[in-house]
Amino acid sequence: MTTGTLYGIGVGPGSADLLTVKAVNLLAKVTTVCLIKSGAEKNSVALGIARPYIREDAEILAVAAPMTHDEKILAEAWQTAAKIIVGKLQAGSDVAFITLGDCMLFSTYTYIMKQVKIQFPAVKIENVPGIAAYSYLASYLATALAEGGENLAIIPAVSELAKLPDILQNFPNVILMKVAGKYGDILNILDEKGLRQNTVYVSKLGHPDQFITFDLDSMRKAERHYLSMLWVKQGGFI
Ligand SMILES: C[S@@+](CC[C@H](N)C(=O)[O-])C[C@H]1O[C@@H](n2cnc3c(N)ncnc32)[C@H](O)[C@@H]1O
Missing domain, CATH: 3.40.1010.10 (Tetrapyrrole methylase, N-terminal domain)
Incomplete structure (x- = not known):
C-alpha cells in the first residue's frame, strides 16, 4: 500500500x-x-x-x-x-x-x-513555509527588518533577562517573542538602554483585533495576549 x-x-x-x-x-x-x-x-x-x-x-x-x-x-x-x-x-x-x-x-x-x-x-x-509573524510585521509597518550589513536577532522568549542587554547591544534589530509574561522587566531594560522610543509592541497581527502601539507604558498594566511581540530597532522607525 x-x-x-x-x-x-x-x-x-x-x-x-x-x-x-x-x-x-x-x-x-x-x-x-x-x-x-x-x-x-x-x-x-x-x-x-x-x-x-x-x-x-x-x-x-x-x-x-x-x-x-x-x-x-x-x-x-x-x-x-x-x-x-x-x-x-x-x-x-x-x-x-x-x-x-x-x-x-x-x-x-x-x-x-x-x-x-x-x-x-x-x-x-x-x-x-508560512509567513512568520515578524515578517508580516515588517511589511505592515513598511520598515525593513534588516538592511545592508545589519544583523537580526529573533529571540523566542526572554528566559534569561540578564542576557537581554548584551543582545540589544549587539543586534541593531531584535524581535522579542512571548513577551507577555516578562513585559515590565523587558521595558526596564529597554529604558536602561535608551531604546524605548525605538520599540514597537504588537499583538494578534493579521487578526481582526490586531493591536500595534509605540506607547509601551500603556501596556504595562493592560492584558497582554500570548500572541504578542516587541520589535526593537536601533535605527528607529521612520
Ligand atoms: C511559538 S512562537 C510561534 C512563531 C510562529 N511559528 C511564527 O512563525 O511566527 C509564538 C510567538 O510568536 C509570536 N506570534 C506569533 N503569531 C503572532 C501574531 N499573529 N501576532 C503577534 N505575535 C505573534 C508571539 O510572540 C508568540 O508568543
Missing part, C-alpha cells in the same frame, strides 16, 4: 489571505488535518485561520500540548502525537499539520516531525 505524506503547513500570522497558494491547494486535498491544542486556548488559532480552506469532510486531529517545561513529559507527548500521525500515514492517509506563522520557526510541529522521522524512517515529508 502507498503510504501517506506528512505536510507541515505554516498558515501565516492570522489573516486568511496570508497563506501561500501551495498551502491552500494542499488543504483542499488532504482529509486529515492535525493541530496542536494547548490548554491555554479554547479554540485552535491555526484552525481558525485555515478553516476556509479545509475540506468539510476532513478529520481534525487535535494533539495535546502539555503546559509544562518538563522535558520527559513533553517527549512523551510528542511521541504519542507522532504515533497517531504515523498510524494515519501508514494506513495511506496524507496528514496536514497546520501551525501558526512559519512551520519551521519555534513550532511544536518540528518536535513532532522529528519523532515521526524516528518512528517511521521512510516517511515522506513536505513542509510548506
Whole structure:
C-alpha cells in the first residue's frame, strides 16, 4: 500500500489571505488535518485561520500540548502525537499539520516531525513555509527588518533577562517573542538602554483585533495576549 505524506503547513500570522497558494491547494486535498491544542486556548488559532480552506469532510486531529517545561513529559507527548500521525500515514492517509506563522520557526510541529522521522524512517515529508509573524510585521509597518550589513536577532522568549542587554547591544534589530509574561522587566531594560522610543509592541497581527502601539507604558498594566511581540530597532522607525 502507498503510504501517506506528512505536510507541515505554516498558515501565516492570522489573516486568511496570508497563506501561500501551495498551502491552500494542499488543504483542499488532504482529509486529515492535525493541530496542536494547548490548554491555554479554547479554540485552535491555526484552525481558525485555515478553516476556509479545509475540506468539510476532513478529520481534525487535535494533539495535546502539555503546559509544562518538563522535558520527559513533553517527549512523551510528542511521541504519542507522532504515533497517531504515523498510524494515519501508514494506513495511506496524507496528514496536514497546520501551525501558526512559519512551520519551521519555534513550532511544536518540528518536535513532532522529528519523532515521526524516528518512528517511521521512510516517511515522506513536505513542509510548506508560512509567513512568520515578524515578517508580516515588517511589511505592515513598511520598515525593513534588516538592511545592508545589519544583523537580526529573533529571540523566542526572554528566559534569561540578564542576557537581554548584551543582545540589544549587539543586534541593531531584535524581535522579542512571548513577551507577555516578562513585559515590565523587558521595558526596564529597554529604558536602561535608551531604546524605548525605538520599540514597537504588537499583538494578534493579521487578526481582526490586531493591536500595534509605540506607547509601551500603556501596556504595562493592560492584558497582554500570548500572541504578542516587541520589535526593537536601533535605527528607529521612520
Ligand atoms: C511559538 S512562537 C510561534 C512563531 C510562529 N511559528 C511564527 O512563525 O511566527 C509564538 C510567538 O510568536 C509570536 N506570534 C506569533 N503569531 C503572532 C501574531 N499573529 N501576532 C503577534 N505575535 C505573534 C508571539 O510572540 C508568540 O508568543
